[in-house]
Amino acid sequence: MGESAAIELDNVTRIYKRDRFEIRALDGVTMSVPAGRFVAIMGPSGSGKTTILNLIAGIDRATSGHVSVGGEVVSRMTERELAGWRARHIGLVFQFYNLIPVLTAFENVELPLLLTPLKKSERFEHVEAALAVVGLADRMHHYPRQLSGGQEQRVAIARAIVTDPTIIVADEPTGDLDARSAEEILALLRDLNLQFRKTIVMVTHDQRAERFVESVYRLDKGVLAGVEPARPAAIDAAAAARSRVS
Amino acid sequence: MKYAMLVLKNLTRNKRRTSLTVISIAVSLFVFSALVSLPTVADQVLADSASSTRIAVHNKAGLTYALPEAYRTRIAATPHVVAVMGESWFGGIYHEVTDAFPNLAVDPEAAPQLWSDWNISKPAFDQFEKLRTAALVGPGTMKRFNLHIGQQIMLRGTIYPINVTLKIVGTTGGKAPPNFLLFRRDYLEEAIGRPGIVSIYWVRADSSAAVPGVIANIDQQFANSSAETQSESEASFIGSFMDNYRAFFTMAEVLGIIVVLSIGLVAANTAAMSVRERRAEIAVMRSMGFTPRLLVTLMVAESLIIALAGGLLGCASAYIVLKVFSSGSPAAGPLSAIRMPPVVLGETLAAASLIGLLSALIPAQAAARRNIVEALRMVA
Ligand SMILES: Nc1ncnc2c1ncn2[C@@H]1O[C@H](COP(=O)(O)OP(=O)(O)OP(=O)(O)O)[C@@H](O)[C@H]1O
Ligand SMILES: [Mg+2]
Numbered sequence: 357m358g359e360s361a362a363i364e365l366d367n368v369t370r371i372y373k374r375d376r377f378e379i380r381a382l383d384g385v386t387m388s389v390p391a392g393r394f395v396a397i398m399g400p401s402g403s404g405k406t407t408i409l410n411l412i413a414g415i416d417r418a419t420s421g422h423v424s425v426g427g428e429v430v431s432r433m434t435e436r437e438l439a440g441w442r443a444r445h446i447g448l449v450f451q452f453y454n455l456i457p458v459l460t461a462f463e464n465v466e467l468p469l470l471l472t473p474l475k476k477s478e479r480f481e482h483v484e485a486a487l488a489v490v491g492l493a494d495r496m497h498h499y500p501r502q503l504s505g506g507q508e509q510r511v512a513i514a515r516a517i518v519t520d521p522t523i524i525v526a527d528e529p530t531g532d533l534d535a536r537s538a539e540e541i542l543a544l545l546r547d548l549n550l551q552f553r554k555t556i557v558m559v560t561h562d563q564r565a566e567r568f569v570e571s572v573y574r575l576d577k578g579v580l581a582g583v584e585p586a587r588p589a590a591i592d593a594a595a596a597a598r599s600r601v602s
Numbered sequence: 603m604k605y606a607m608l609v610l611k612n613l614t615r616n617k618r619r620t621s622l623t624v625i626s627i628a629v630s631l632f633v634f635s636a637l638v639s640l641p642t643v644a645d646q647v648l649a650d651s652a653s654s655t656r657i658a659v660h661n662k663a664g665l666t667y668a669l670p671e672a673y674r675t676r677i678a679a680t681p682h683v684v685a686v687m688g689e690s691w692f693g694g695i696y697h698e699v700t701d702a703f704p705n706l707a708v709d710p711e712a713a714p715q716l717w718s719d720w721n722i723s724k725p726a727f728d729q730f731e732k733l734r735t736a737a738l739v740g741p742g743t744m745k746r747f748n749l750h751i752g753q754q755i756m757l758r759g760t761i762y763p764i765n766v767t768l769k770i771v772g773t774t775g776g777k778a779p780p781n782f783l784l785f786r787r788d789y790l791e792e793a794i795g796r797p798g799i800v801s802i803y804w805v806r807a808d809s810s811a812a813v814p815g816v817i818a819n820i821d822q823q824f825a826n827s828s829a830e831t832q833s834e835s836e837a838s839f840i841g842s843f844m845d846n847y848r849a850f851f852t853m854a855e856v857l858g859i860i861v862v863l864s865i866g867l868v869a870a871n872t873a874a875m876s877v878r879e880r881r882a883e884i885a886v887m888r889s890m891g892f893t894p895r896l897l898v899t900l901m902v903a904e905s906l907i908i909a910l911a912g913g914l915l916g917c918a919s920a921y922i923v924l925k926v927f928s929s930g931s932p933a934a935g936p937l938s939a940i941r942m943p944p945v946v947l948g949e950t951l952a953a954a955s956l957i958g959l960l961s962a963l964i965p966a967q968a969a970a971r972r973n974i975v976e977a978l979r980m981v982a
């Protein structure tokens with residue numbers, strides 16, 4: 357299969373201005389992520405991981421350089437265009453799940469669908485399917501506070517995939533979970549990648565992630581230090597799964 | 603409409619805060635709607651008297667100066683005059699000084715014609731004409747002092763150093779002021795030693811078109827006499843009485859507006875708090891593609907629902923209280939004329955909408971426009 361790039365960063369710099377200080381969160385980063393890949397961005401704290409993710413997700417803007425996702429140059433869009441673009445192309449997963457506490461699991465997952473022209477019955481089907489994928493179909497009427505952290509993160513993943521976005525972007529999705537739940541979430545993301553060929557970019561500190569992702573992008577002090585292949589065994593499995601689907 | 607669920611769910615976020623806000627808005631709009639209903643007393647009375655053919659003739663020097671009794675026949679002879687009734691204020695009290703209520707001595711034979719629109723029953727007027735000590739009492743005063751027809755009562759004079767002993771022969775009822783007590787002027791004259799004076803003359807013209815001519819004619823007749831007259835239509839006469847209350851009504855309205863403004867500030871503070879707590883959620887929703895405009899609309903809708911619920915609650919309670927107050931207690935006197943006109947409902951709901959809209963708009967806009975990344979970093 358052709359390795360067309362889902363994400364391309366071209367000499368991207370992001371400078372934050374705080375009072376009279378300038379922080380170079382990213383300094384001339386050039387990288388690309390092929391479509392259908394599951395990759396991790398790793399690096400020490402403050403190395404710019406979240407900053408890269410925010411630029412890819414279109415919720416932040418580069419100070420210079422270009423970011424394109426799915427062939428569209430995100431860095432040139434207006435705020436309005438970006439909002440619509442995010443609704444169609446991006447599924448975001450956060451460290452602290454960020455579910456709306458007054459909404460049930462079902463309603464939380466339905467939220468991004470409200471922005472689509474889908475009818476109520478269609479929305480219902482999509483939400484049910486997404487919750488089934490994350491294994492929580494039986495919990496759809498539970499509120500976030502009635503769920504464990506791992507379950508909350510599954511609901512958040514269901515919310516991220518329900519619109520069938522081009523890319524899933526996850527910022528330390530296992531950062532707040534115990535070891536078992538963390539592995540389950542990593543496995544879930546890997547399965548989404550294998551079964552649905554979702555491009556997934558995940559920021560993580562978690563060493564276990566290396567067993568699940570295909571490549572690791574190493575960041576250090578705002579500079580891309582290298583890209584390493586990971587998951588040797590899993591890559592074969594991924595290839596096998598892909599040939600099965602096509 | 604698909605967003606309705608979202609708005610309603612957000613209302614349940616902090617049930618206690620939501621209900622406290624509804625209640626505080628309700629209380630303030632209760633006060634507001636009751637206060638702005640006050641001037642309706644004046645409007646009501648004036649509307650009733652606007653088409654009247656009655657004219658009040660009083661001393662040009664002021665209402666506290668009397669007019670000679672002899673003017674009566676001269677006024678009666680004026681063209682277009684149908685009836686003339688002398689009226690003297692007695693200012694008597696029943697038991698206590700605080701018992702004050704309007705008691706007037708009037709010419710009994712002219713009363714039925716002057717007050718034909720008050721719907722006082724004919725038997726009551728007949729009794730009034732027969733007995734020199736007769737009194738007709740409004741239902742409010744009857745109830746207040748627990749009086750009954752046939753009862754003998756004594757009123758102590760405050761203007762005159764005499765007491766009058768009256769027999770209640772009937773109630774006025776109908777459209778008459780509910781707290782008036784009427785007795786006969788010939789009896790009062792006799793009791794105070796026949797000074798031959800009248801507080802004011804009530805004159806009925808044969809048509810409302812004739813009223814201005816009659817007014818001019820009467821005042822001309824007594825010009826340059828020792829007691830010059832000043833005549834005015836009933837509407838203008840009552841209006842000048844109402845002017846005494848004008849300042850009070852204005853104050854009531856100003857107070858009402860102050861109450862609304864202050865609760866508006868409280869609501870703004872509450873809205874700001876409730877929006878602030880949701881900054882991370884707002885950022886998450888924006889990252890999904892919700893636009894700031896949609897988010898502001900949702901938050902303002904939420905605030906509008908709270909404010910309108912409070913407005914309806916406050917207005918309904920004020921309506922009920924005024925209704926109970928006015929029907930249950932005619933002794934309330936002119937206050938019993940307070941009704942809540944439909945326009946007050948409109949004004950109250952408009953005030954509620956403004957509270958809801960303005961209190962939420964600014965914090966909601968600030969929150970919805972906030973930088974997404976910054977807002978997300980707050981939680982992390
Ligand atoms: N909004 C901001 N204002 C100022 N400085 C910022 C802002 N966002 C990030 N930075 C700075 O930019 C640098 C990179 O931040 P970033 O959040 O991308 O790091 P990270 O790799 O995600 O770190 P961590 O592992 O701790 O989450 C840090 O020095 C950080 O302090
Ligand atoms: Mg980070």
